[in-house]
Amino acid sequence: MFARFRHFARTLPQAALLAALPVAAIAAGEVDFVQSVEPAGLDPTVSSPVAAGQVTWQNLFEGLVAIDRDGRIVPQLATDWTISEDRLTYTFNLRPDVTFHNGTPFDSGTAKFSIERIVADDSTNGQKALYTDIAAVEAPDPQTLVLTLSRPSSDLLYWLGFPAAVMVEEGSADTNGTDPVGTGPFKLDEWRKGDRVIMSAWDGYWGDPAPLDTITARFIADPQAQAAALQSGQVDIASELGAPELFAQFAEDPKFATNVGTGEMEVVAGMNNARAPFDNVRVRRALMMAIDRDALIQAVKSGYGTPIGSHFSPASPYYTDLTGEYPYDPEAARALLAEAGYPNGFEFTFKVPNRTYAQRSAEILQAFFQQIGVTANIVSSDFPAAWIQEVFTDTDYDMTIIGHAEPLDIGIYARDPYYFNYDSDAFDAAMQDVATATDEAARKAAYIRAQEILADDLPALFLYSDPKLGVWDAGLEGVWPDGPVPANDMTEVRWSE
Amino acid sequence: MLAVESLRVTFRRDRAPPVEVLRGVSLTLERGATLGIVGESGSGKSVLALSVIGLLPRNARAEGRVLLDGTDLLTLSERGMRDVRGRRIGMIFQEPMTALNPAMRVGVQIAEGLRVRRGLSRGNARTEALRLLDRVQIPQAGRRIDSYPHEMSGGERQRVGIAIALALEPDLLIADEPTTALDVTVQAGILDILGDLVADLGLSLILISHDLGVIARLADRTLVMHRGAEIEQDATERVLRRPGHDYTRTLIDAMPRRARATLEAGRA
């Protein structure tokens, strides 16, 4: 009875709406994907790279190389490349007959401009630090680009596949934030700020045209609203559903395809290693052992997520499982705390960004710490503004909690200054070995050593890796299941016949 | 023409026993005659007037009979009563400052009854309103017709009040303390107009006042009321000259000496 009423109730206003709408409002080649954060500008080479890249990377902008859905480096605007014996010179052969959306041809001159712009003194590229080993850029002929490094950087090729290193051209570089001009298969139609970015297929694309005619990024911060938009068909893809607790209902629904993918986001509780008692490694270990990471994931992420023991997530090719290093053991934690000189525990201020996952995790950590006699006083911090100022810039904090979304970003622990105030010669050496590794095995070994040092030193409490909970219309193919790069690559997405 | 028979009015009150404000009053009024009702404030004069025109507050209950040409007004429906108000009985109120709608031009207020009850066109109603303003001796009526009440003096407003009451040419006019709120100099003018109307149009008039001087000027008969009851009722001359009751006498004594003198003079 109720069901019938609901059906009637549902169809009534819809019929009225449909009658009023122009026909063919829904084209076959159209996809709307949801994204929780709206980028400040659409240019991934300036300002907030993650959100901008999630909209435009691969769709609008392309790089010399790209990272594919499996995390591999693949050629893009460079067809192939050679690396010199001393690993200091990279020579790229560039793809001919590539033009930007505004008709400007892509050649080694534009590539040189793009790279030099990243490393310039007045560069406003947020990821500049990754590319500063590039000492010189040369363009000996239109199809050849030569990069000379000041020291070996084994990850450089990987970084060049990143949103922060996409190719732009000089004439439009300054306005890419609002009016992006790239070489990708889609071009910008309209950006309705606060709501959506609409992109449509560009007929001048150098490669195979994308199957879709139109793609739209919809910015919906609230997880409930994301789920509702999916259910009502207003959006087709949520590659990272914000509400894990709603995921199960989509998994049961045949209208949707779901996938629990691995993501690159590691949630860690960073500590101020320069401040007592967090300068004491035994205290840090005791706190780590006070936490039942599985229970935490259950509570915060409805069980979707993987405990981590160090800074890499299982999505990383160099991941090694170190969760066994300091497992949940409140008894041992209490003992270790006493050994460190805090038999009665201590009290500290827990500066938590006012974001749901952080607040929720902090509340649970607070309860765990209480079990070993440590009192955490939670202070909300307005994110990002106040948090970045207080924690990141001023490092005026005891403990905080935040997700690190950039892949292969373990190097942040070697940075000085960085908000952990962590200083370890052994770790710095391991990172040096990563940079100078001449083969993949040596590189992997160095990365694993770096992870092991962190897992033992615990400059931060390593909590969990965020899953990439993908939900999309069951009629869609080609959606990225995992997230080796935070992106919504729509270039291979199609509606199945 | 009008006969009120043992009219009782009681007010219901919240959380208190009902109170009786009229305790059986009777009166009769001939066509073209003027009845004065006198009494101190709270004596039930106004309630009596409101019962006749059927505008008692909601919590009031009237018993008895109010016969207008043989029809008991108390038994009339609201719709029936609406035909009586304005057309058969017009009423003039005490406070010219508050008795007019402050947000409406006076001409419109006069014309409103004509338009609603008579169905006159806007233009015809305006012409008629202009005539009425002339009738109540508003100078420069053509200009003043578009004034708002606050732009007029008290006397002028009271004249507008009379014009409103006259608009539908009623047979009976009830004037409830029409001059009390006015300056002495203005009072006379208003009373003159009322007197002229009775004389020229053959109206019946019920004139309510606490001021015997006012009553004495116009009323053929006078009803003296006290605490909701009739004290005496007779020809005005008789009541004033040979008050049949102590209360009437105190009313006469309370009059200013000069007014009493005029009264004496008038009597003489």
Next chain:
Amino acid sequence: MRRVPATLWIGAALSLLFVGAALLSRVWTPADPTGMNIAARLKGPGEAGLLGADQIGRDVLSIVMAGAWTSLGIALTATAIGGAVGTATGMAAAAGRGGFERAVMAANGVLFAFPPILSAILLGALLGPGAGTAILAIGLFMVPVFARIARGAALQVWSRDFIKAARMAGKGPVRISIEHVLPNISAQIIVQFAIQTGLAILAEAGLSFLGMGVAPPNPSWGRMLSEAQTYLSSAPHLVLAPGLAIAGAVLGLNLLGDGLRDLTDPRRGQAA
């Protein structure tokens, strides 16, 4: 003796219920309002506690009770501060007149120009979210309200004869304000206090909803609602309890205020 209006009874009873719950929560709640229980998460009313459990398995009834303490505490403190400052400036404006009065009224105009939530968000940005910020922001927006009412009421008192007498007796404006004006306007201020406390609860809930309220684990009705939005379809009970608590507390205080006004001002009592 006038009869006590029914609204006053209902208002007083509702207000007492919430004050009682707030006080009780300091010594007893059915369960630990901060104690999580993963096994019970999102369980409905009856399955886990009287009002169910939240997303980390805390007992909803216990958090709502403890939330009363937070909510009432912030609202009362903010209104008390705003009320005291506002009343004092309003009385001073009435006593001082002239330029001072104009300055006070202009300052009120500036405060009035900022929509309350917006000024609270601005303050939140400046001071960081937390109870102190909420109290300050809400209190600040109470100031012009009380100032206006106190000034209006005080001006009426100042025009009365006994003030003239006091002035002729050589009393200064400060002394007159305290001895004569304050007692005569206190009834109006108290009535306004009850109503403004209700508004303060609404404002606090709004701030917490936007993540600008007290820090966890201090329970807060507004934050409960903001968290409940995520579970709207899977656990609707989470959205009902805190909302009803807010509405009930505000309703109680409003009725209390209206009832008090009817009691102290017979003219209004009849009109209402």
Next chain:
Amino acid sequence: MRKLRYLGRRLAGLLGILGIASLAIFLLIEAAPGDPAQIMLGTGAQPDTVAALRAELGLDRPLPLRYLAWLGGVFTGDLGMSYTYGTPVAELIGQRLVVTLPLTAMATLLAVAVALPLGVMAAQNPNRIVDSLATAFSQIGIAVPNFWIGLLLILGVSLGLGWFPTGGFPGWRAGALPALSALVLPAIALAIPQAAVLTRVTRAAVIEVSNEDFIRTARAKGLSRRRALWRHTVPNALLPVVTMLGLQIPFLISGAVLVENVFTLPGIGTLAYQALSQRDLIVVQNVVLFFAVIVLGVNLLVDALYILLDPRLRGSG
């Protein structure tokens, strides 16, 4: 004439208040911790990159200069460029206004449409069921937070019945109907507390005016109760209602911030909130100033309406 001078004086006072408000806004936002350049660049950026961006945004100029530049821009109609979006602030506000303005207008219309008849009916039938219902509605409506109403509407109407979207805004280009239907529930949530306040004021005002002498005069003309009500009582009772509408503007805006948040509408409230958390200072300054202008402007408008509604204030001649 007198009235014109009065309105002129009001306008001057208003500009003074806006001047003080603008300085307060500017200083408050400047004093808040958080560097827009650092926020835009994220946690990966090095200090020299941040410094470069600060220079590019003009954030390295001295404080008084930036304030004066902003104020000068406001007077010439140039509100500056958003740090984060990189678009003119005026354009940004305009884009958001096409959501917030219809939203608040719909809410106000809805509130008036409910409150006026309800308040009048309640006043006409004291102590009857209508009156009790109206009183209950106004008491409860004032007490419930509008964002909670929003949540309940999403729960019951959107998720339950499947009517109207749960949030988001398709844009006016998608057609008037989809756009309006996205605003229906938020407008209802916003309208209910407003309607409650207005019902209360209307009821009290109508009761008060009903007891005026001129209503008796009108009835004595033989006017029906209904005509006396709509021609005489209601026009005179509108004054306090209009006043209350003006006084409610700050609350309406506050409510819009919350309701836009619940329904994820890209309105000006969301813009203010978002820009502040991004420390897009120039946007925050302008939006807050804009709201102040609206609040004060509406109150000036209410004053003007007063003069229109009450001829006594119009002055003769």
